[in-house]
Amino acid sequence: MPFARRDGVRLHYEIEGSGPPVLFHTGAGGDLGIWRDAGYVDGLPEFRKILLDQRGRGASDRPEGYEAHRLEQYVEDVAAVLDDAGVASAGFWGYSNGTMVGVAFGGTYPERLQALVGTGMLPCRNFSEVSYPLSAEERFSEIVAKGGVRVEVEARMNEEGDRFPEAIHRNVLAGDPRMLAFSSVAW
DSSP, X not given: OOEEEETTEEEEXXXXXXXXXXXXXXXXXXXXXXXXXXXXXXXXXXXXXXXXXXXXXTTXXXXXXXXXXXXXXXXXXXXXXXHHTTOSOEEEEEETTHHHHXXXXXXXXXXXXXXXXXXXOOOOXXXXXXXXXXXXXXXXXXXHHTTTHHHHHHHHHHHHTOOOOHHHHHHHHXXXXXXXXXXXXXX
């Protein structure tokens, strides 16, 4: 089981196939199993798929604190995984908030990004312009108390009358509420 290490955080990833490299990054919830369970891995046989358990998900470490979950940390994690895998540049496929990581990665390392695909994306927003009536600690507690991504996903699905594919739905809802809370508040 390969791990890249960055600033004391172990980042689990797996590689499948051969060909042009594409790094797969999940969003707020979920782990690398999403890509297999929903058929993405089998559907792209001609590519070298680098499946990443982002920090706080799957077999990667779960660092505590807001600073450990800033968007910049996720961007540097992608660079560390590519370095560990011996990949100079790759395509990037992000699911949901993972797409924002891909956009930020491309802005930080344009020479390392060959292509960007976003699936299931939430609306883009400038986080510096979002105001919150609650403090960071209150927002963190609220997210954890609600069960993390579960309540948000269920509300959005009910509002839109739509569902994630079952494999993605099950995987995302199983995510650690504390890790979602750290990244949600930090971003």
